[in-house]
Amino acid sequence: MTQVDMRPQAGDAGRGAPDGGVRPSRAVRAKGLGGNSVGLTGSAVIGISTVAPVYCLTSTLGSTAGEVGLQMPAIFLAGFLPMLLVAFAYRELNRVMPDCGTSFTWTVKAFGPRLGWMCGWGLVIATIIVLSNLAGVATSFFWLLAGEITGSESIAALDDNKAVHILTVLVLIAAATAISYRGMTATKGVQYALVGLQLLVLGIFVAMALGKADSFDTSLSFSAEWLNPFAVESFAAFTAGLSLSIFMYWGWDASLAANEETTGSDRTPGRAALVAMVVLVGAYLATGIAAQMAVGSGDKGLGLANPETSDNVFAALAGPVMGPGLGVLLFVAVLASAAASLQTTFIPVARTVLAMSTYEALPPSYARVHPRFKTPGRATVVAGIATGVFYTVMTLVSENVLVDTIYALGLMICFYYSLTALACAWYFRRELTRSGRDLLFKGVFPVVGGLLLAAVFGKTLYDMWDPAYGSGSAVFGVGSVFAIGVGLLGLGLVIMLVMGRRSPAFFRGEVLTRETPSLTLAD
Numbered sequence: 174m175t176q177v178d179m180r181p182q183a184g185d186a187g188r189g190a191p192d193g194g195v196r197p198s199r200a201v202r203a204k205g206l207g208g209n210s211v212g213l214t215g216s217a218v219i220g221i222s223t224v225a226p227v228y229c230l231t232s233t234l235g236s237t238a239g240e241v242g243l244q245m246p247a248i249f250l251a252g253f254l255p256m257l258l259v260a261f262a263y264r265e266l267n268r269v270m271p272d273c274g275t276s277f278t279w280t281v282k283a284f285g286p287r288l289g290w291m292c293g294w295g296l297v298i299a300t301i302i303v304l305s306n307l308a309g310v311a312t313s314f315f316w317l318l319a320g321e322i323t324g325s326e327s328i329a330a331l332d333d334n335k336a337v338h339i340l341t342v343l344v345l346i347a348a349a350t351a352i353s354y355r356g357m358t359a360t361k362g363v364q365y366a367l368v369g370l371q372l373l374v375l376g377i378f379v380a381m382a383l384g385k386a387d388s389f390d391t392s393l394s395f396s397a398e399w400l401n402p403f404a405v406e407s408f409a410a411f412t413a414g415l416s417l418s419i420f421m422y423w424g425w426d427a428s429l430a431a432n433e434e435t436t437g438s439d440r441t442p443g444r445a446a447l448v449a450m451v452v453l454v455g456a457y458l459a460t461g462i463a464a465q466m467a468v469g470s471g472d473k474g475l476g477l478a479n480p481e482t483s484d485n486v487f488a489a490l491a492g493p494v495m496g497p498g499l500g501v502l503l504f505v506a507v508l509a510s511a512a513a514s515l516q517t518t519f520i521p522v523a524r525t526v527l528a529m530s531t532y533e534a535l536p537p538s539y540a541r542v543h544p545r546f547k548t549p550g551r552a553t554v555v556a557g558i559a560t561g562v563f564y565t566v567m568t569l570v571s572e573n574v575l576v577d578t579i580y581a582l583g584l585m586i587c588f589y590y591s592l593t594a595l596a597c598a599w600y601f602r603r604e605l606t607r608s609g610r611d612l613l614f615k616g617v618f619p620v621v622g623g624l625l626l627a628a629v630f631g632k633t634l635y636d637m638w639d640p641a642y643g644s645g646s647a648v649f650g651v652g653s654v655f656a657i658g659v660g661l662l663g664l665g666l667v668i669m670l671v672m673g674r675r676s677p678a679f680f681r682g683e684v685l686t687r688e689t690p691s692l693t694l695a696d
Contacts, residue, residue, distance in 0.1 A: 235483025252418025258622025264443030274528025
């Protein structure tokens, strides 16, 4: 029998590989996080919550309908495909390296420290942008809901007061930071309630929208053609809709970022991510089809693509579809969606920073774990401060800059997702001929998913060059979205060069080793 390394590794207590596959990787360090804090359901709920399905739907249904018309449900399916393929890559990598650094750790071990560092940076900066946006959305809906409940337009108008808006945003960020700081148990309890509320309200909306499918002038009868992506009028419209759809699925990987705190850390998070993805695509398809049947996808009246209401579809449909009594539930659900995601989105950024610090890719102070709550306390607090400062500065500088920063988010998402998917195929390259399953789930699916997202990255980068993209602003004749997106990645390069001087061992590959796994061979 061929001999293999049987020594116990950090974090796996010497587990074997019951499926005859690779063993948990060497050089993965334990970080002191609270283990066994979350099970399969809790992990799936965290993934769903981070995506913020109700918020994504109200802000994207109209835009997507405006790009692809009646094929909106088909685009939801098209966006689901690359994300599902990338989720398979995450699952396979997590089985051998259940490390909270996820994309950072895995890409370092596949492609080396520099590309891995940039992958981690892409995740961190994308999350900071999302956190700031979620806080702003939650604030707007907070004051909108307060105005609806009190019947006071003056209270609803407080959101237009910049000082009041920023102060409310900072309070929400502080509250979300405090809950995340107290650990996964506190996070899980809050999330069960908020995610349950979102799915319940979506279910009520879908049922009532189907019940009013012939009640409005713009109502339509269902057609199977709505599920045909090839019926989209142009490739440009298809790619624009696909970019929006991909954004709607971002965040499911939070389930993996909590892997070291999850029961069965090598398998449960991957399963939870897939459960979250299935719930999301089901919710998006049901809501999209029901809304389209009720009010159509046109740009007039209640039509989803009406430019006057497309940026907040549920605000326009709450009364007509659900009535004045139940309609307020949609406002509550959007607020709950943004608030829940604001809280869980701290999970991946704080744990990625913790892992980068643990492996000496960032200053060691960020590796501190709270002795009582078993959370990356300093990383969580710094992420909260960075989010508050980022949002305040962007808001005070220009509303256009804030909008364009959000548009640049897609670039970051495609960047680190595609790198992680391709890292999976490269890391497992010596196993791809071992079985049909390994070829598909460790090779073909990750490569296809990674290349699809890389293509979207390239197309988005090209489109961003045009000043008309986003708010229409320009920097020296170049679109401001391009300048912001490339500038943020460039800032990562600068920080990486500085860390290369402060922590040369990591960048020489001496801390987190670049390796391929050893196989467990049978007799």
